[in-house]
Amino acid sequence: MNTLPAGYRTAVVPPERLEEFRTVDQLAFAVSPDPEVERLLPFPVPLDRLMAVEAADGRYAAVHGSYDLVMPVPGGQVACAGLTWVSVRPDERRRGLLRTMITTHLERSLERGEPVSALFAAEAPIYGRFGYGSAADQVRLTVPRGAALRPVAGSERLTVRLERVDPGRHTELVEDLYVRAGAGRPGWTPRATPVLRAYTVGDPPSRRAGFEPLLLATVLDGQDVRALALFARKASWGEDGADAVVRVREASALDAASTHRLWSFLLDLDLTATVETPPLAVDDPLLHLLVDLRPTRRRLTDNVWVRLLDVPTALGARRYAGPADVVLEVTDTLLPANAGRWRLVVDAAGDAEVTRTDADAHVRLDVRELGALYLGGRSATALGTAGFVLGEGRDLARLTTTFASPLAPVCPWMF
Ligand SMILES: CC(=O)SCCNC(=O)CCNC(=O)[C@H](O)C(C)(C)COP(=O)(O)OP(=O)(O)OC[C@H]1O[C@@H](n2cnc3c(N)ncnc32)[C@H](O)[C@@H]1OP(=O)(O)O
Numbered sequence: 460m461n462t463l464p465a466g467y468r469t470a471v472v473p474p475e476r477l478e479e480f481r482t483v484d485q486l487a488f489a490v491s492p493d494p495e496v497e498r499l500l501p502f503p504v505p506l507d508r509l510m511a512v513e514a515a516d517g518r519y520a521a522v523h524g525s526y527d528l529v530m531p532v533p534g535g536q537v538a539c540a541g542l543t544w545v546s547v548r549p550d551e552r553r554r555g556l557l558r559t560m561i562t563t564h565l566e567r568s569l570e571r572g573e574p575v576s577a578l579f580a581a582e583a584p585i586y587g588r589f590g591y592g593s594a595a596d597q598v599r600l601t602v603p604r605g606a607a608l609r610p611v612a613g614s615e616r617l618t619v620r621l622e623r624v625d626p627g628r629h630t631e632l633v634e635d636l637y638v639r640a641g642a643g644r645p646g647w648t649p650r651a652t653p654v655l656r657a658y659t660v661g662d663p664p665s666r667r668a669g670f671e672p673l674l675l676a677t678v679l680d681g682q683d684v685r686a687l688a689l690f691a692r693k694a695s696w697g698e699d700g701a702d703a704v705v706r707v708r709e710a711s712a713l714d715a716a717s718t719h720r721l722w723s724f725l726l727d728l729d730l731t732a733t734v735e736t737p738p739l740a741v742d743d744p745l746l747h748l749l750v751d752l753r754p755t756r757r758r759l760t761d762n763v764w765v766r767l768l769d770v771p772t773a774l775g776a777r778r779y780a781g782p783a784d785v786v787l788e789v790t791d792t793l794l795p796a797n798a799g800r801w802r803l804v805v806d807a808a809g810d811a812e813v814t815r816t817d818a819d820a821h822v823r824l825d826v827r828e829l830g831a832l833y834l835g836g837r838s839a840t841a842l843g844t845a846g847f848v849l850g851e852g853r854d855l856a857r858l859t860t861t862f863a864s865p866l867a868p869v870c871p872w873m874f
Pocket residue numbers: 487488542543544545546547548551552553554555556557558559578579580581582584585588
């Protein structure tokens with residue numbers, strides 16, 4: 460759908476216009492150009508995945524791009540276009556530029572064979588209208604220093620090593636542990652390129668906001684790294700003494716004992732008062748380890764939003780919990796090929812076959828709700844009580860069970 464003003468057009472972005480692309484983004488997000496940051500952290504989006512809207516006079520009025528991601532889904536993984544850098548110049552807002560860019564993004568992603576798109580929403584109300592569903596929540600904790608953890612066997616014999624982050628030595632270690640720590644968790648998407656991995660450990664001084672240079676804590680079983688955290692402290696002295704903040708950028712652990720050891724270390728650093736966690740899944744082990752959650756501040760927000768671009772391929776890319784035979788009637792105003800009735804047959808192993816059908820629908824829902832359910836972190840019954848998934852209670856309950864994931868989805872880094 461083209462909703463552009465007269466004379467505007469969609470255009471690919473040649474390398475020589477990257478600076479102009481970045482300028483639109485800086486204007487939209489109120490970000491200052493910073494040559495030092497740009498030197499340390501090169502532009503992360505593949506150039507052949509950038510698009511712009513050119514105004515009638517040829518300058519860029521709006522831009523977007525996408526990452527080439529592989530997103531873990533229950534029991535599998537799926538090629539995923541990670542929509543990003545969506546920016547419309549403030550003087551070009553609300554003239555339909557985003558709507559056209561989304562149409563372009565959906566079409567190009569499908570042409571590349573990506574059955575799913577995902578994003579982090581700068582503002583929550585924007586993307587539902589385009590069929591993106593809020594598929595996961597995240598929680599950030601602010602934990603008082605010294606908060607007690609329930610004991611976990613084997614934790615005490617593990618050791619902790621602390622050092623400054625050295626991107627040359629640590630980037631791949633951090634990514635490797637991140638991927639292994641998230642095994643079995645939907646949404647836990649690998650940083651697909653060296654540049655994205657550089658962002659994980661990147662630490663430009665101008666972005667530190669008073670915090671010390673980034674530190675790496677590794678939890679070791681002998682020489683074997685079992686857990687790690689990237690974090691920094693901001694020293695501060697209040698009326699009652701030292702009250703530094705510990706800000707944890709990333710925490711990955713391979714098992715319960717190393718999780719316990721890692722957080723025991725982070726929660727008891729001298730001269731600190733509070734510890735801020737990175738975005739955690741709503742069932743993260745730290746929430747179970749803390750003896751008393753009440754003094755911990757918890758901030759729950761939406762995490763990743765998912766859009767099914769090719770419904771049968773996307774539904775066939777994941778596994779399901781238990782056998783099912785259910786007919787879904789889907790609406791999709793932007794991608795009509797998804798609309799209509801689909802029969803989802805799940806065998807005893809959890810593998811699905813998805814075919815067109817004329818049979819009566821058990822459940823009726825928009826592609827937005829299907830995207831919300833896709834990672835296994837939402838309940839069809841709950842969405843039904845809110846009026847967004849329609850069907851008999853027993854059919855919604857069956858769909859809820861079939862789509863459920865044992866671990867709550869989350870993507871702990873923002874793309
Ligand atoms: C995945 C990411 O990259 S998220 C980053 C998004 N970017 C930003 O937040 C940067 C600052 N903001 C902007 O660049 C722009 O205002 C955008 C991208 C949010 C919106 O672009 P626009 O060109 O103004 O959107 P457009 O005119 O196509 O609007 C499409 C619809 O979305 C609605 N809409 C757009 N922005 C918002 C918003 N922030 N909140 C609620 N609704 C919105 C419009 O009202 C319109 O609604 P309609 O379908 O009922 O008519």
